[in-house]
Amino acid sequence: xxxxxxxxxxxxxxVIDLDICVGCQACVVNCKEWNTSGYGAPLADADAYxxxxxxxxxxxxxxxxxxxxxxxxxxxxxxxxLHCEAAPCVTVCPTGASFKRAEDGIVLVNEDWCIGCxxxxxxxxxxxxxxxxxxxxxxxxxxxxxxxxxxxxxAEDQVPACVRTCPTNARHFGDLGDPQSDISRLVxxxxxxxxxxxxxxxxxxxxxxxxxxxxxxxxxxSLLAMAxxxxxxxxWKWVDKTLEKLG
Amino acid sequence: xxxxxxxxxxxxISGLGFGLAAxxxxxxxxxxxxxxxxxxxxxxxxxxxxxxxxxxxHLGHPERAWRALSQWxxxxxxREGVLAVLALAGLLAWGWYQTHVGPVPGWAGxxxxxxxxxxxxxxxxxxxxLRTVARWYHPLTPVCYLxxxxxxxxLAVLLVLAALGQAYGDALELSVLLALGSAWGIKIVWWQMxxxxxxxxxxxxxxxxxxxxxxxxxxxxxxxxxxLQHEMxxxxxxxxxxxxxxxxxxGGGVVPAVLVLLGRGSVPVLGLAxxxxxxxxxxxxxxxxxxxxxxxxxxxxxxx
Numbered sequence: 399x400x401x402x403x404x405x406x407x408x409x410x411x412x413v414i415d416l417d418i419c420v421g422c423q424a425c426v427v428n429c430k431e432w433n434t435s436g437y438g439a440p441l442a443d444a445d446a447y448x449x450x451x452x453x454x455x456x457x458x459x460x461x462x463x464x465x466x467x468x469x470x471x472x473x474x475x476x477x478x479x480l481h482c483e484a485a486p487c488v489t490v491c492p493t494g495a496s497f498k499r500a501e502d503g504i505v506l507v508n509e510d511w512c513i514g515c516x517x518x519x520x521x522x523x524x525x526x527x528x529x530x531x532x533x534x535x536x537x538x539x540x541x542x543x544x545x546x547x548x549x550x551x552x553a554e555d556q557v558p559a560c561v562r563t564c565p566t567n568a569r570h571f572g573d574l575g576d577p578q579s580d581i582s583r584l585v586x587x588x589x590x591x592x593x594x595x596x597x598x599x600x601x602x603x604x605x606x607x608x609x610x611x612x613x614x615x616x617x618x619x620s621l622l623a624m625a626x627x628x629x630x631x632x633x634w635k636w637v638d639k640t641l642e643k644l645g
Numbered sequence: 646x647x648x649x650x651x652x653x654x655x656x657x658i659s660g661l662g663f664g665l666a667a668x669x670x671x672x673x674x675x676x677x678x679x680x681x682x683x684x685x686x687x688x689x690x691x692x693x694x695x696x697x698x699x700x701x702x703h704l705g706h707p708e709r710a711w712r713a714l715s716q717w718x719x720x721x722x723x724r725e726g727v728l729a730v731l732a733l734a735g736l737l738a739w740g741w742y743q744t745h746v747g748p749v750p751g752w753a754g755x756x757x758x759x760x761x762x763x764x765x766x767x768x769x770x771x772x773x774x775l776r777t778v779a780r781w782y783h784p785l786t787p788v789c790y791l792x793x794x795x796x797x798x799x800l801a802v803l804l805v806l807a808a809l810g811q812a813y814g815d816a817l818e819l820s821v822l823l824a825l826g827s828a829w830g831i832k833i834v835w836w837q838m839x840x841x842x843x844x845x846x847x848x849x850x851x852x853x854x855x856x857x858x859x860x861x862x863x864x865x866x867x868x869x870x871x872x873l874q875h876e877m878x879x880x881x882x883x884x885x886x887x888x889x890x891x892x893x894x895x896g897g898g899v900v901p902a903v904l905v906l907l908g909r910g911s912v913p914v915l916g917l918a919x920x921x922x923x924x925x926x927x928x929x930x931x932x933x934x935x936x937x938x939x940x941x942x943x944x945x946x947x948x949x
Contacts, residue, residue: 401718402719416853416854426866451869452871454872455871460865460944461862461863461866462854462860462861463861464854464858464860465859473852475852486775488719489720490720490721490722491716492716492722492723493713494712512709513704514705515703515704516703516705516876517771520646520775520939522941523777523941525873529705530705531872534704535705592853593850593853594846594850594851597776597940608854
């Protein structure tokens with residue numbers, strides 16, 4: 399059923415801290431690894447070792463630069479499905495393969511029903527969906543639905559693979575529908591934002607903007623200028639004067 | 646957006662097919678002889694059917710295409726499929742009634758023509774409902790699709806009449822010219838208005854990095870092209886857009902109009918007019934995809 403369910407009380411999602419992410423790509427790799435061996439068809443690559451490799455990945459880390467000059471900031475930017483409340487990828491699906499779970503809001507693809515028309519990828523402003531080059535079905539972040547409810551795993555592993563692997567704790571997982579949850583409080587504290595709110599997709603995932611830093615000095619002093627300004631003392635004062643006398 | 650040949654072929658051919666079928670059931674062609682009816686009916690069904698079949702060629706799993714008929718409550722693509730099946734079934738019923746019972750009542754013809762129109766509307770809404778592609782997300786997009794189906798269909802009516810040896814009056818000829826003129830008139834307005842429409846998004850809103858100054862892409866997340874860039878980052882046409890628009894307008898509108906004026910019931914001339922028209926609309930449809938920008942290209946350094 400591709401009509402959207404009533405907004406669920408539980409809204410599972412991710413909070414990504416752009417202040418902390420260092421762009422190491424560990425989440426990208428662990429996501430690929432888990433989703434190649436876990437839920438659904440393997441997450442395939444085509445021509446992986448050839449001249450033009452391509453493949454389906456559910457999480458990609460961009461790098462952007464904001465601002466100019468000495469105040470320019472490099473921001474590493476992980477991007478995956480935002481599990482939108484008003485997910486356009488669900489309603490455009492002609493087969494019912496793309497759906498949003500009523501119980502926790504996770505957006506999934508039923509790979510046995512997907513005809514691979516690609517319309518859901520067209521409808522997503524975030525580029526969260528990629529066609530599997532081998533299976534011909536649409537792939538997307540499952541929020542590691544096969545980990546988070548998996549009692550065979552130790553408690554600390556019952557989080558999405560990207561969250562588990564992040565060495566800097568830039569990724570957080572939890573219930574964004576509960577205002578008292580740790581991640582909801584983190585969003586409130588740090589002023590978490592929606593991506594492209596003007597597209598009216600109501601994303602569940604939030605991004606924490608970089609913390610404000612002090613401004614760089616207007617005209618930074620070069621090392622050479624610093625050296626020229628310094629007054630020599632002792633032995634170097636004698637060398638300096640002697641050389642000056644020599645003209 | 647990457648122009649998939651199967652989709653362009655589908656929207657062009659089935660658009661013409663639905664247009665012709667609509668004029669047919671409205672009584673623009675008198676089909677009394679059962680043999681003529683069967684031949685004309687088969688041509689129409691072949692046009693619509695060829696379009697529909699070709700639209701399944703770009704699917705990852707064409708064998709599951711029947712599932713696409715299930716989600717008509719929310720999906721325009723599904724509605725399009727359901728309506729196309731309804732329209733084809735209606736056309737077959739219409740043909741059976743004509744040959745076995747007698748002339749189909751006027752209201753039934755009008756109702757069937759409406760189903761054809763709504764089917765073309767549904768095709769256009771697959772694109773016009775996508776907010777991510779500002780150029781498509783425009784109220785005139787469905788009008789363009791409907792006008793081209795109507796004009797192309799009416800042009801084909803002239804050819805069918807000529808092939809059946811039936812004379813047609815100046816009024817019908819004038820209607821074809823008017824239909825072609827208005828279709829292209831609206832298309833030119835669409836090129837201006839929809840082309841100027843912005844997505845309302847920027848790299849700053851796409852990354853949430855607002856208030857920090859200009860945001861630019863520093864490093865892509867991968868070293869070779871991915872699905873998103875392949876599917877939505879098509880840029881080849883933009884360089885030649887102006888030239889291609891002239892080619893589309895000449896082929897789709899001007900040349901067929903001149904041929905209609907010269908043709909005067911000649912099958913080869915009108916046949917050429919339909920073919921040139923189809924080629925022109927084919928270029929127009931190719932541009933419809935190739936010129937369209939998807940907001941996701943913001944993440945890949947495109948400045949909207």
